[in-house]
Amino acid sequence: MIWVTSNVDGEEYKEPFSKGIMSRSLNISYIGSKRAYELASEIEEELIKKDMSVISRDELADIVLNHLITVDPKIAEKYKSLRLLRNSKKPLIILIGGSSGVGTSSMAFELANRLRLKNIISTDMIREVMRKIVSKDLSPVIHKSSYDAYESIRTPSLKMDKIVEGFITHADVVNVGIEAIIERSIKEGISIIIEGVHVVPGFISKDLMENNNIIMFTLMIDDEELHKQRFYLRCSQPWVKRSLENYMENFESIRKTQDFFVEQAKIYDSHIINNIEINETINQMVSAILEKFVGVNDVR
Numbered sequence: 001m002i003w004v005t006s007n008v009d010g011e012e013y014k015e016p017f018s019k020g021i022m023s024r025s026l027n028i029s030y031i032g033s034k035r036a037y038e039l040a041s042e043i044e045e046e047l048i049k050k051d052m053s054v055i056s057r058d059e060l061a062d063i064v065l066n067h068l069i070t071v072d073p074k075i076a077e078k079y080k081s082l083r084l085l086r087n088s089k090k091p092l093i094i095l096i097g098g099s100s101g102v103g104t105s106s107m108a109f110e111l112a113n114r115l116r117l118k119n120i121i122s123t124d125m126i127r128e129v130m131r132k133i134v135s136k137d138l139s140p141v142i143h144k145s146s147y148d149a150y151e152s153i154r155t156p157s158l159k160m161d162k163i164v165e166g167f168i169t170h171a172d173v174v175n176v177g178i179e180a181i182i183e184r185s186i187k188e189g190i191s192i193i194i195e196g197v198h199v200v201p202g203f204i205s206k207d208l209m210e211n212n213n214i215i216m217f218t219l220m221i222d223d224e225e226l227h228k229q230r231f232y233l234r235c236s237q238p239w240v241k242r243s244l245e246n247y248m249e250n251f252e253s254i255r256k257t258q259d260f261f262v263e264q265a266k267i268y269d270s271h272i273i274n275n276i277e278i279n280e281t282i283n284q285m286v287s288a289i290l291e292k293f294v295g296v297n298d299v300r
């Protein structure tokens with residue numbers, strides 16, 4: 001057996017070399033799990049040939065890097081950048097927003113897998129906790145959805161589109177919870193992805209956004225028909241309880257909230273991604289993250 005050693009706060013600990021863990025860390029630019037597993041097996045063979053029974057994490061990373069350079073320098077470059085990112089002292093906070101149905105929760109899950117992050121929180125869950133604490137009488141808007149919150153605004157403004165006004169009032173309350181999660185993640189030093197319809201550019205305090213490793217993505221779907229299909233797809237899954245009829249009835253309003261997202265994203269410089277193809281979306285996100293936090297240009 002090959003043991004991998006590391007140091008935590010001066011204490012050394014060791015764990016057995018695992019091809020599964022290694023191949024997950026190698027599946028970085030979507031080379032596919034089969035190819036990643038083959039590479040992990042090649043690396044294991046190399047360790048056996050060199051008769052290494054104990055190896056430190058850093059030595060192992062160097063061996064992996066050298067192996068990847070001979071196989072595919074682009075994958076090697078990405079592996080190196082992601083290691084730098086993972087070794088960063090500050091936690092990484094990734095915010096993924098977009099109007100209902102554009103794919104924030106699916107993309108958060110895919111990105112977490114790609115970056116090997118363990119924490120994802122949906123803003124719908126934050127809203128659910130808030131609904132238990134804040135009564136319908138006190139804040140009727142958060143007891144509605146983002147696209148029909150306008151129905152419960154007590155005194156609508158005459159100057160603004162009512163759907164957008166409802167959306168802003170609704171998302172603004174949930175942002176109190178989002179900021180709390182960000183503050184707690186920074187305090188604990190844990191990296192996290194926060195996703196959902198309430199992650200709107202310009203709604204989180206400037207101070208939090210500027211002084212930490214935070215990056216925001218705004219997903220959208222420019223093609224209306226494709227956006228509708230995403231709801232069909234989601235609601236056709238047997239475990240989904242949300243009704244397709246509700247989203248179809250409110251589709252026009254949902255599209256209006258998307259227009260608002262895009263306007264805000266342009267003003268506040270959030271990365272706008274047309275979420276058509278999963279790998280393309282994830283590659284764009286990973287490239288933006290590496291560029292912002294490791295200073296590496298696109299190595300796709």
Ligand SMILES: Nc1ncnc2c1ncn2[C@@H]1O[C@H](COP(=O)(O)OP(=O)(O)OP(=O)(O)O)[C@@H](O)[C@H]1O
Nearest residue numbers: 100101102103104105106230233234275276277278
């Ligand atoms: N890039 C993509 N390609 C194909 N299907 C996708 C893509 N992104 C998301 N989907 C699918 O679209 C549907 C809607 O996505 P998802 O539930 O992630 O949206 P959401 O933005 O989280 O919505 P809500 O905020 O209303 O919960 C899901 O069935 C998901 O699998």
Ligand SMILES: O=C(O)[C@@H](CO)OP(=O)(O)O
Nearest residue numbers: 100124144145146147197
């Ligand atoms: O408010 C919304 O836009 C959606 C987000 O997921 O929630 P629901 O349709 O479940 O109210």
